[in-house]
Amino acid sequence: MPSVDSVRVAVRVRAFNQTEKDAGCGCIISVALNSVTIWDPRNQSNAKTFTFDLVYWSHSGFIRNEEGILIPDGPTSKYADQKRVFNDLGQELLSNAWQGYNTTLLAYGQTGSGKSYSMIGYGPDRGIIPLTCDELFKAIKQDQEDDKQYQIYFSMLEIYNEKVIDLLSERKQPGGLRVRESSQRGFYVEDIKSVPCENYEQIEQLMKEGTRKRSTASTNINMTSSRSHMIITVQFKQVFLKEHLTKQSNINLVDLAGSERQKSSGSEGDRLREGTAINVSLTTLGNVISALAETAMGKRMLHVPYRNSTLTKLLQPALGGNSKTLMIATVSPADICYEETLSTLRYAERTKNIQNKAVINENPTERLIQELKAENAKLRLKILKIRNSGQRVQEETEELRSLLAENELQMAEIQTSWEQRLEKAQKEWKHQYLNLMQERLMIQLYPYLSNVNVDPQLSAFVRHFIQDGECVVGQSGNFPRAIVIKGLGIADKHATITNQDSKVTLEPHGQARVILNGVLIHTKVQLRHLDRLILGSNSTYLYVGYPCERNDEDLSKYDYDFFQSELAAVEGFDRDALGHASRNNRSVDPSVLAVFHDYIRVKPMVAEANQISRELNKDLTFELEVKNLALTDSRGSDLAKEVMVKVTNKVNYEVWAWSKAKFVNRKFIMEDMYQRFVDGENISVDRENDPFWDPIEAVHLGTAYVWLQSLNYCIVLEEHVEFHNSQGKEEATLQMNLVPCNPRGQPLGEEEILIDPTELVGHRLDFQVQITQCLGIKWVEKNIKRGIQILYHVLNHPYSFHSDPVWNTVNAKIDHTMQFTVKCVSQELLNYLQNHALVLDLWGLQEGCAEMVFPGDFEVTDEGSIIVDYERSQLPHSSNVEKGDDQLSELYIRLSKLEQETDLLRDINRTLRRDNVTLKANIKKMMSAGSRPGEKSFHQMNTQLFCWRSTCKASCEVDFAKALKTFYKSMNRVQSQLLGLRRHRPPDEDDVESLRIYLHKQTQGIKDFGDHLESCINALKNDISLIVKKKRENTTRLDEARFYSTK
């Protein structure tokens, strides 16, 4: 009778990693008994609770004991250590196996969430797999009976890019092992090595071997294991000799690839998203789980697409078949991982519903032989039929023959006794044991290079010992003494390492790329304990000195990120360069940290892509850039950044800008292509499938800002502004006007300038954007066949507007006029105009690329002006401007003060107006009191006074308007200067001279800015004090006049 059970699901919450700690992340998860609650960091009231079979809190409440193992820090701690997880999950696997059930444990979660930590473990923190195997042998030892025999076989494979790689086999498997299907065994891997083991130490050794193989493979091209799935199978047989009965269980332990969704990890938005098989297995696993879950919940019977991927074929029994299955879903508790964590929890919840039907596998040996015999008879009959029919179906016959041969081999295998197998394995063990002993000895005798992998699980597995004398480091093993490194960009003879009198030196050959502690070297250097080496594109090694130089250091500190951060810092790129914090505030802005992390992770991949491009004779070069998203922010905030890859064709200078996700996706396809090239396969593909090909497209060159505040005062603005690229460098100069106008498009005159913008509230506002010229366009200067187009957004209008393209000229006449109308001005709009700019983007056109066209279905006024009514909630807001560097912040504060002063002046103006109103009322009152005979007519006099007062007022207001106009014009320049200063980045070159020039320019720029700001303020203050003085004089004269008139 099959045992029908649901998949049992556990969730484990890990501790913060270093990046999360540095970023000051918040914890958004809490657990209680069997439930997990997760909060949306952007909306705390949005919480979701899930329940699971088991929940582990491994986030806090732990200490390291003297053996180096993480344990709870007290009796009240709820910390779940490795032991506790094993006690539940590992023991359950063992209990299933002893009963004769197949059993599977799957680890699912995003990269770095703790799958390998839970499954395999790190150092003394052993995970479920070692603990389970250890326990199995311990139990066997205690359960020895004469008439009972135990047999344990161990196999370890990896699925990468849909290929199956046997991690225990030394044989080269270019295309990977084949996955076959037979009616008895279902899907299975042909020729997989399954090693008989007698004790736990052997299993430990095999796991090391397997990991070493993964590690070596991934040092060739630094393909990350987070993209591969690892399956360990422990086959456990209990042979009851007296009863001629065998109970058999396959214990499958699966460490799945990182579950990142396509958005963050790969192909979204790329034309070539179907080109890679990298995600096929994981995507299919999701589809299989969904189909099974829906079927189990009785929604409908769905087709389960097991056959669509290698992984799901091999996991078929575990999902809905003959297996008792468990899943451990690992999650990060950090707020920055909210989306991924939530998606993992949902996935785990779905998996809970899957029902399996496990049967006890009793006596399978005899049954299997019978079944294999029967199948072979059928196969022979089929072959005979084909032959008799006279058909020449070569392929089909061959397939049948190989199935037949495989079955016969399997029968022979089954009939081979356990003892015979052990004997064979013993020979290999001896060989391996010798190697192991030798390595242990060498570690105690010599210095060595130890590999450092992007996946910490694969670091320190490859060791190259440096013995006395000279040896050549490189691709080639043809030198008498060689350290063979097969990485990208490694020359046959890359460098020479010499060990003389216990002094180790390294000398690069020719132009070979050798980076020592972040610095590119060309001459002989002495190596010192814990030096970091990057050879070629990205083969990373830690130099471990002689034993006498070692001090029990924690080598794991020198991880992949350490190497890459060090390199980035030497190249002038560190967190400070991104402007993460002011000097008196050391906290790191999480978004900056995320960019920094992206940068150091993508940088080596860019080096590899360049190398692959060179070796495959492609003409593309790749450059990593940090794109300043502020360039599209109308407030000029410059903290939002992202990395992107600029791709250039060396031959025709075509240029593309790839997002990080697109580049990462393409890089995987390039790697696959390169691997096939190395294996001698034909790699020609049509251009639609070529990762090095893309249609020509327009390229974003830079952004210019034209501040909108002049519209508030109905002042015409004639501007010359620079387009700056994402590195802050000038790309071109733009000439444009922002012209307030009447509905028919006639510009407003000076007399219509407003002193108090609130007068606009409730009224219609019309203005024109006039783009006249774009001068000194560097993009076209480099290649006259190119063109440009300018694109801009107006307020929050959903469409962007653009000028017509102009080709083949460095100084382009543009002649673009577009009129816009805000039907009813609100206070919010005035605030927006006061602080924001019109953002204009310069796009570079290349021969053959599509030009941008207007959508054309705008809402327009009767006069044909485009309506840009605006809603407050949609306007972008930003308050990050203050976060710049100290000196600039100070200037910014002064700018804000200036704005406050302007507000104050506006208030004064308002008070004066109010005074006028009171005055007017008084005059009216006096007039109504009547005039005395014989005196000058009071009415006459007051009319005179009133006219005079009105003239004074009008003249003051015109003066005020003029002062404001001058002020806003010069402020526009000041604001552009400020932006320019904030964009001005240190040079890429690392020589002191360029830095000195940069510093000089920056200091000069700041001084100019300060002077300009100062003169603006002074001019305004002067103008205003003159106006106030004039107004006071007028008021005094008016009072005097009134005094005399009442006499």
Ligand SMILES: Nc1ncnc2c1ncn2[C@@H]1O[C@H](COP(=O)(O)OP(=O)(O)OP(=O)(O)O)[C@@H](O)[C@H]1O
């Ligand atoms: N429960 C935990 N307690 C302490 N540290 C942990 C825990 N889980 C994971 N870590 C640490 O987090 C890091 C990443 O973990 P791990 O290698 O297990 O991730 P992964 O899920 O296997 O990622 P990938 O998909 O890239 O293989 C490791 O340095 C590991 O030591």
Ligand SMILES: [Mg+2]
């Ligand atoms: Mg892992």
